[in-house]
Amino acid sequence: MTDTATTTSSSAATGETLLDISNLSAGYSGVAVIRGVNLHIKSGEVVALLGPNGAGKTTTLLTVSGLLKALEGSVAVLGAPTTFGAPHKTARRGLAHVPEDRSLFFGLTVQENLKLGLRGSRSEQAAGYETALDLLPALKPLMGRRAGLLSGGEQQMLAMARALVGKPKLLLVDEMSLGLAPIIVERLLPIVRDIADNTGAGVLIVEQHVHLALEVADRAYVMSHGEIVLEGAAAELMERRDLLEASYLGGGLEEDA
Amino acid sequence: MKELIIALIAGVGAGGLYAMLGAGLVVAFRGSGVINFAHGAVAAYAAYTFDELRENGDVYLPWFDPIPEFGFLKTLRINNLPVKLHLGEDPSTWLAVAVALLMSAFIGLLMHFLVFRPLRNAPTLGKVIGSVGVMLYLSSIIAVNFGGQNRADVGFGGFTTDSPAVEILGGTIPRSNFYLLAAAVVMGAAVWALYRFTRFGISTRAADENEKGAALLGYSPQFIAGANWVLASVLAGAAGVLFIHKTQPALFVLFVVPALGAALFGNLSSVPGATVGGLLIGIAASGGVELADKGWWPAWLPAEGVRNTVPLLVIILILYFRGDKLPIRGSISIGRQPRAPESNNVLIGLGVCVGIAILLSNIFVSSWEAILTTSLLATLFMFSLVVLVGYLGQISLVQFSLAGVAAFTMTRLAADGTKVRPNDFFVNTGWDLPDPLAALGAVIVATIVGLVVGIPALRIRGVQLAVVTLSAVIALEDILIRNTTLLGEGAKSTNPTPEPSWFGQYVGAFNPDTNRTDYWKYTAFLILAVSLVGVAVANLRRGAMGRKFLAVRANERAAAAAGIDVSKTKMLGFGISSAIAGIAGVLFAYKLPAVSSDNFSVFAGLALLAFAYLGGITTIGGAVIGGLLVAGGLSAETLGVHFEDIDVAYINAVGAIGLIINAIVTGGEGIAMLQTDQGKHILAGLRRDPTIAPPDSVLNLTQEEIQGDVEGALV
Amino acid sequence: MVSRNKWLRLLTVLFAFSLFAAACGSSDDGDSADSGDTETEDADSGVLGDDEPEEEPEEAMEEEPEEATEEEPEEAPAGGGVTSDAVQGDGAEWWEQQVTNPVGPADESLEPVVITMTNVEGSPAGSFPEIREGAMAAAENINANLGGVNGRPIEFEVCVNGLDPAEATNCANEVADAQPNLHIQGINFFNPLMWPTITGAGIPVLQTVPIFVSDFNTPGLISTEGGCVSAFPGGAQYGVEVLESDAIAVVHSDTGPGFECFADTQERFYDQLLDENPGAFKWQGFPDASGDPTDNDAIVQNIAAFFEGAENPSVFFGIQASDCNEILSSLSSAGVEATIVMSGSCRDDSVLANPASAGVHVGGVDTITERPDLWNDYQILSFDVREAALDAFGPEAPKSAFMEVAHDVMMSAWVALTLMDNSGVDIDDGASVTDYFVNATNLFRVAGAKGQDCTTNASEFVSVCQKQMNNYVWSGPGGQFEYGPSGEEGVDVTDILRRVGESNPRPVAE
Known part of the structure; x- marks a missing residue:
């Protein structure tokens, strides 16, 4: 599978593997919900993880950041295995995970939320701040407002910005479009493309909006019933709607001929 | 009026202490979601450390030498755990303060790593028991290391015993009271600023709200918890050191109760709120003393009761009406509730137990009979905990006080104005009811009181309910139990109990022939009561009501959605539990020639809860085991024979450790469950992962739903 | 797997079993006689002490002998050196002989x-x-x-x-x-x-520290110690008859035993004295919540208000040492001017180190423990x-x-x-x-100091043989005790116990 490097990556697209999931099985209370998952992301890539509800996408993300324990297989984030039970360690190494519920701190202001995402020296922090607010300028006038009082779209922006101020090398975004009006989703989703291009970070997005996701992604994986059933370059997958449909509905699949 | 104002102002002294302790409690709660009942004990240990250093130049580490030095072991001189460090004679005051604060920080670290971190995934009750265990442990260690004597330290700085007086409105107030006020305000402001402006503070607030989010941002929730424990403990230590000139430090352990009131006033999240709350409690308490001196004060409302209770009642009211807005800590994961299986073969189990009890009763030498009845009585009481705490999941700490209410009420109802025993000092007048009626009346009264206390539970949950019920213990003690107008002359002191006679049979425990508390009819009566109540509780569990209880325990909203009347179920649970507690209280009074309010104190109730938890609070079998373990009960006395030379305080300390370990290992199911198949699951689960609540709709979709998703996605 | 369960269970059970095991098995020290040379019969078992005149005392030692022997090295005359049965009681001379x-x-x-x-x-x-x-x-x-x-x-x-x-x-x-x-x-x-x-x-029961009323009036109990039965009536007598106070504040503990003692050994006695000396003084009880610091200042305010207009007020503490300290400090801070009398229960190093303790009258035993120079x-x-x-x-x-x-x-x-x-x-x-x-x-x-007569026990206090008490004045921290207004003799409460039993008896029924 070759990368469809459609856009010019300006800086830091060194092609190093940021995320390497190998034969991963994980689940709850000892019951595997995902099995034999293989997935990788290189720097500068946007990878979409698609599939119907319950396919195991969120589970995969949880395992990557260390909130869930792998039953089998391995997960290597930025070259080192992820630490289960200590997600903060992986986060400090450069992983940013925006979970499905966004995990905003509603009692804190926008500014305080952002402050918590900062990392590194003073200048690195300032740079991170700048990057995030450049990408999401709508937040600037909202600094003093409590996060709980923001609209859905604003909250999602805040969640993204908070992840970005730490200048992550690997960004996981779970269902960014959840609960948002389509027009807002259309505006927000391309930001991940900018992130990958401008900072060289690798981005993994879990999305329900297949079309929008494939527009910004380089590659995509489709999960169904806990397994990867389809993968390929985003552009190609966009052409093969029949494959997508079949993978969503399950059943056997021949590889793309 | 003038005196009232003076008294109110004078109250800022104690109020300052409560405010400082309350601030520390809030810090601990925000950092780790634990309400630390041991907070006062930490303050006490710091105060003792301060004083000991000044007196003797010694520092005692907060443990004891685990290799006992009695008997031949003394000669072996095994050099084991260091306990006492000699720092030199006559250290400077500031060194003593610094060491005391360091010791507090150290204790905070120990609490974090040894107790609360292992308990981080435990259900609420487990954490409550854990902190109760720490409180009991520190109390015992204080007794071991510092002895039971009085300490009176003159204090330091402006916080001294000979602080000059300040003239206000013609009265005088020691200046140190105002220093305490200032200290409380400074502490509150400093912590508030810490939380507001520093990264540490913001991250604490963040983790308090959503641990997962904080972790994903790179903050270790455990580090945050640990750091806050250290901070909270240092605050407690500071409070202790500043207040030591006012009273002796052993009493600080109990100050956790007004401190809890202060913390609740701040909604367990606002340090300034806790500061204000603590000051208000101190002021109101002091004013209450003044008011109680007035002639117009009604006799049936004991003054000291009102003084101690009014502030706490106000807080309950606030919580009740603000109930929806209480903070629930957003932890990453909360372990499942302890299992509460039905008891199969109840009648067989019952028959076996009764048989054993009767056998023991007959073969026992007389002094063992009293030990047997102690255990049986405890088991009977613990049934009430099984119903309310185990099945219904309401953390209520007040049940034993209800037993006290029943005991005192029964005494009053049965009294007839004559001396029961020739040497009784107090003579109670009463309604002269026959004993069965007096007992019934007492149980009814206990049930009513229990229902009233249960009303807050309709809106208040979890650990806040625990705090509210704890304050109810104090309220009941001062307003009801020690109420001479309502409950007789002896209520404040030693209250002589009647010699009970049921249907012509004397059923008291005191055997007039042998002069021991070993009368077999009492034992039989007790066995009968235990059996009947045990069967009733088992049936409750097996019936629809039991399932409702468990449903409410698991998830109130879901239960309501399933059509269960949650309020009614809760009230029913409180009612049943209170009735059982009342029965236990009456039988308790039948055993002793006199009862006093001390018998039903905070510590007595907590100890019983702890033992019930240890045995297993969710099963009847657990209550039986818990009864075996209580002080003066079968296991304690058996062991007592073999551990003659060990100071009781050591044993208490070891027991508290055992309690903590149990909370960590069995998560509330107690010893009873270790014997079952489910127990093996638990032990296997010791390696358990804290699992996240799985995302919605795993593996549960229908074909249509998928289709719908796909269509929507592909638009 | 099963065995591991069992071990864990055993461990937890062991811990559990050790919970609060009150060592009610005795700290058995009984046969503590060290194996020394076994003598068959000890000498002079029949000597009750002769009435020999006091010889020149062999022990002029004020210093405490720290070595582990207790026999007086000097050869002492047999019996009757420093004691006399007539003074200290039957067996005093024999005791001296033995030791x-x-x-x-x-x-x-x-x-x-x-x-x-x-x-x-x-x-x-x-x-x-x-x-x-x-x-x-x-x-x-x-x-x-x-x-x-x-x-x-x-x-x-x-x-x-x-x-x-x-x-x-x-x-x-x-x-x-x-x-x-x-x-x-x-x-x-x-x-x-x-x-x-x-x-x-x-x-038969001998008491060390009697506390409850039933400790004093139960047949079969013998108290050679006074407890509140000698300390408190003595305190009342002291305040009224020795100090001649015109206003007496009686601070008492509101615990169970404190309440009993107040009701039984103070209230009735002050009332009795008031009946016998009408108008000579006024008195009031002030309950102190033991261990609760919030009420101390208020109590002291109330006392100060009560003392207004009195010329020779006194305060009597019948509480435990920790509370003594608090109230003492509060009284001092508030500038209350009154004679302070503390019962023996307040006698504690911490209280004596309190600067406010200067000039306080403290209850004590027959000797001033801290004044060996005054001892006989x-x-x-x-x-x-x-x-x-x-x-x-x-x-x-x-x-x-x-x-x-x-x-x-x-x-x-x-x-x-x-x-x-x-x-x-x-x-x-x-x-x-x-x-x-x-x-x-x-x-x-x-x-x-004196032999005790148990036959004069009042009917209400059948156990109490000790009916003597005394107060000494403390000069302050680092200072010493001196004999106070009651001198060396102290206060004998035998009579007032009897009087109260007759005129102000314990209530039979309320």
Whole structure:
């Protein structure tokens, strides 16, 4: 599978593997919900993880950041295995995970939320701040407002910005479009493309909006019933709607001929 | 009026202490979601450390030498755990303060790593028991290391015993009271600023709200918890050191109760709120003393009761009406509730137990009979905990006080104005009811009181309910139990109990022939009561009501959605539990020639809860085991024979450790469950992962739903 | 897998079983007689002390002998050196004889004299190991050096309980089962629960620290110590008759026992004195919540208001030491001018170190413990014997008044039992022993200044033989005690106890 490097990556697209999931099985209370998952992301890539509800996408993300324990297989984030039970360690190494519920701190202001995402020296922090607010300028006038009082779209922006101020090398975004009006989703989703291009970070997005996701992604994986059933370059997958449909509905699949 | 104002102002002294302790409690709660009942004990240990250093130049580490030095072991001189460090004679005051604060920080670290971190995934009750265990442990260690004597330290700085007086409105107030006020305000402001402006503070607030989010941002929730424990403990230590000139430090352990009131006033999240709350409690308490001196004060409302209770009642009211807005800590994961299986073969189990009890009763030498009845009585009481705490999941700490209410009420109802025993000092007048009626009346009264206390539970949950019920213990003690107008002359002191006679049979425990508390009819009566109540509780569990209880325990909203009347179920649970507690209280009074309010104190109730938890609070079998373990009960006395030379305080300390370990290992199911198949699951689960609540709709979709998703996605 | 379960379960169970196991099995110190040379019979078992004139006292030692021997090295004249039965009580001279010429160890082969004790220990709210240790030290000394009770060693068994009525009941049952010759009660908050069992079993009881009313009025109990029955009526008399105060504030504890003591040994007495001296003074009780610092300032305010217009007010504390300190400091801070009288329960190093304690009258025993220069030779001898015994024993708790009391009660018991044995009383029969005490008119209490007459016990206080108390004035921290207005004699409450019993009796029914 070759990368469809459609856009010019300006800086830091060194092609190093940021995320390497190998034969991963994980689940709850000892019951595997995902099995034999293989997935990788290189720097500068946007990878979409698609599939119907319950396919195991969120589970995969949880395992990557260390909130869930792998039953089998391995997960290597930025070259080192992820630490289960200590997600903060992986986060400090450069992983940013925006979970499905966004995990905003509603009692804190926008500014305080952002402050918590900062990392590194003073200048690195300032740079991170700048990057995030450049990408999401709508937040600037909202600094003093409590996060709980923001609209859905604003909250999602805040969640993204908070992840970005730490200048992550690997960004996981779970269902960014959840609960948002389509027009807002259309505006927000391309930001991940900018992130990958401008900072060289690798981005993994879990999305329900297949079309929008494939527009910004380089590659995509489709999960169904806990397994990867389809993968390929985003552009190609966009052409093969029949494959997508079949993978969503399950059943056997021949590889793309 | 003038005196009232003076008294109110004078109250800022104690109020300052409560405010400082309350601030520390809030810090601990925000950092780790634990309400630390041991907070006062930490303050006490710091105060003792301060004083000991000044007196003797010694520092005692907060443990004891685990290799006992009695008997031949003394000669072996095994050099084991260091306990006492000699720092030199006559250290400077500031060194003593610094060491005391360091010791507090150290204790905070120990609490974090040894107790609360292992308990981080435990259900609420487990954490409550854990902190109760720490409180009991520190109390015992204080007794071991510092002895039971009085300490009176003159204090330091402006916080001294000979602080000059300040003239206000013609009265005088020691200046140190105002220093305490200032200290409380400074502490509150400093912590508030810490939380507001520093990264540490913001991250604490963040983790308090959503641990997962904080972790994903790179903050270790455990580090945050640990750091806050250290901070909270240092605050407690500071409070202790500043207040030591006012009273002796052993009493600080109990100050956790007004401190809890202060913390609740701040909604367990606002340090300034806790500061204000603590000051208000101190002021109101002091004013209450003044008011109680007035002639117009009604006799049936004991003054000291009102003084101690009014502030706490106000807080309950606030919580009740603000109930929806209480903070629930957003932890990453909360372990499942302890299992509460039905008891199969109840009648067989019952028959076996009764048989054993009767056998023991007959073969026992007389002094063992009293030990047997102690255990049986405890088991009977613990049934009430099984119903309310185990099945219904309401953390209520007040049940034993209800037993006290029943005991005192029964005494009053049965009294007839004559001396029961020739040497009784107090003579109670009463309604002269026959004993069965007096007992019934007492149980009814206990049930009513229990229902009233249960009303807050309709809106208040979890650990806040625990705090509210704890304050109810104090309220009941001062307003009801020690109420001479309502409950007789002896209520404040030693209250002589009647010699009970049921249907012509004397059923008291005191055997007039042998002069021991070993009368077999009492034992039989007790066995009968235990059996009947045990069967009733088992049936409750097996019936629809039991399932409702468990449903409410698991998830109130879901239960309501399933059509269960949650309020009614809760009230029913409180009612049943209170009735059982009342029965236990009456039988308790039948055993002793006199009862006093001390018998039903905070510590007595907590100890019983702890033992019930240890045995297993969710099963009847657990209550039986818990009864075996209580002080003066079968296991304690058996062991007592073999551990003659060990100071009781050591044993208490070891027991508290055992309690903590149990909370960590069995998560509330107690010893009873270790014997079952489910127990093996638990032990296997010791390696358990804290699992996240799985995302919605795993593996549960229908074909249509998928289709719908796909269509929507592909638009 | 199964075995691992079992181990874990066993471990948890073991921990659980150790929970709060009150060591109600005795700290068995009974056969503590060290194996020394066994003498068959000890000498002079029949010597009751001759009335020899006081010879020049052999012990001019003010310093405490720290070495572990207790025999006075100088050869002393047999008996009657510093004591006189007529003054200190029957057996005083014999006691002197014994301690100055110790006869050696008791005879292990003889049937022991069993003495039991119950005591509260191990709880942070109250722990008094010093009582047990003081008595043990005396018992060990008796067995090792003083020949026991006519050769019979003392087997001393202690049942320790915590603050739990069930444990206390168990201890009472155990004591009754043990059928001792004598029971010495330590400090226990459950005395009323225990008496029916212990006295019901016919066991004579000596008290160390009586607390409850039932400690004073239960037949079969003998108290050579006063407790609140001598301290508080004495305090009342002191305030009214000695100090001639015109306003008396009586601060008392609002705990159960405190309340009882106030109602029984203060209220009625002040009322009685008021009846006898109408208009001479006014008085009021001020309950103090023990251990609650929030009410101290308010209490002091109330006292100050009460004292307005009085010319010679006094405050009497009948509370425990920790509360004494608080109230004392509050009174001082508030600038209340009054004579402060503290009962012996307030006598504590911490209180005496309080700057506000200067000029306070403190209740005490027959001697000023801290003024050895004022002691007579008998008191010096008592002190030396006690110190030596305690040092030989090596107590873990620091020395205190409680420890001394327990030691002296044990010694007194030994003397009394020996006298009984010598005069033909069957010391294995509880009733006989009790009778002896109850009918004693000149009972010797070691270190006591005067023999006690138990036959003059008021009917309301049948147990209380000690009816003497005194107050000494403390000059302040680092200072010393001096005799106060009641001089060396002190206050004798025998009469007022009788008067109150007649005119202001305990209420029968409310």
